[in-house]
Amino acid sequence: MTRSPRVCIVIPTYNEVENIRGLLGGLREVLESRGFGDFEIIVVDDDSPDGTWRAVLEESARDSRVKLVRRVGVRGLGSAIVEGLGRCSSDYSIVMDADFQHPLGVVPRLVEEALRNNADIVVASRYSPGGSIRGWSFLRRIVSLGALALAYTLVGESRRTRDPISGFFLVKKGVSLEGVNGASYKVLLEILAANPQAKVVDVPYVFERRLKGSSKLGFRDTIDYLIQVLSISRMARFALIGLTGIPVNLGVMALLLSLGAPVDIASLTGIEASVAWNYTLHELWTFKYKFRGGFASATSRYVGYHMSVLAGLATQYATMRSFYTLLGVNPLLGQLAGIVLGFLVNFLLSRGLVWRRAY
Ligand SMILES: Nc1nc2c(ncn2[C@@H]2O[C@H](COP(=O)(O)OP(=O)(O)OP(=O)(O)O)[C@@H](O)[C@H]2O)c(=O)[nH]1
Ligand SMILES: [Mg+2]
Known part of the structure; x- marks a missing residue:
């Protein structure tokens, strides 16, 4: 019998104390029930004032598969993701948010699709047939479609997926992170550009409403994204x-x-x-x-x-x-x-x- 693959989940957090315990418990359950018990979860927290890191520390005392990276004096979603990915040594690494917008049930599906297709990158996609977004304002939808159009126009490698700006994705061990620095929060786009030969597969999903807490992203992140797309674009x-x-x-x-x-x-x-x-x-x-x-x-x-x-x-x-x-x-x-x-x-x-x- 072939062994089930090792999976590493990277979760960037900033002020997610209301969500993190439920998320860690839910992930454990869903992974074990689908036969992926050999996992580690790396939470990269930027010293959240609400004490998210303390909750993670308590969880990791109970379950050694949960690990905390607490960054003091540094802020940034993109760099947190890159830092977490750099610490994974598993067969597959998955990046997801802490606020339940990325449904837990999709996590094992990403691994299953990677195995079935021998894919290097699996993107949980809001823009594939069957995928959608719940609860976004008209403005937010327009901004997201604008970001998508920009990526498609300027970065050819992004056209291998319907959702190159997804924050929810899997990368197989061996996928290059060379030059990927998380200058903006769309880290997937950087990874796609750095791996033009990688096999990319989409898994449609429904992006849910944030469960608790508030959004951390703002206008500055949009500017960072613009700069990043321009610097990736040949x-x-x-x-x-x-x-x-x-x-x-x-x-x-x-x-x-x-x-x-x-x-x-x-x-x-x-x-x-x-x-x-x-x-x-x-x-x-x-x-x-x-x-x-x-x-x-x-x-x-x-x-x-x-x-x-x-x-x-x-x-x-x-x-x-x-x-x-x-x-x-x-x-x-x-x-x-x-x-x-x-x-x-x-x-x-x-x-x-x-x-x-x-x-
Ligand atoms: N380590 C770290 N994590 C961050 C930072 N900013 C956001 N995050 C986390 O990254 C994930 C995505 O951030 P969100 O604020 O949910 O962004 P979003 O999903 O586009 O916005 P909402 O739809 O309003 O939730 C969440 O798990 C956040 O806690 C940061 O500066 N550092
Ligand atoms: Mg969110």
């Missing part, structure tokens, strides 16, 4: 680096002009300097290329990147020309549309061809 990095190329281009040109170089030489050198600058930063940051394949392939990527830049510029011109000639659009507007389309062409060619095997 497209956003690509655009940002493109912008930094402008001062390099102009700076080199100005320097050469001041040294008395002819205008054409100064301009072309400025252009080449910015392309070289962008290329280097794309290697190091956008695509985090590990410099596999030696000098020859780095050179071919450099040449390939030039082609991709040229294709972007040609797209710019062709867009302006066709908008102007065929539709009579103002040439400046056409040029602006060309800049957007040209950027996309450059990005897609760079990602799809030049740095294809980089990640």
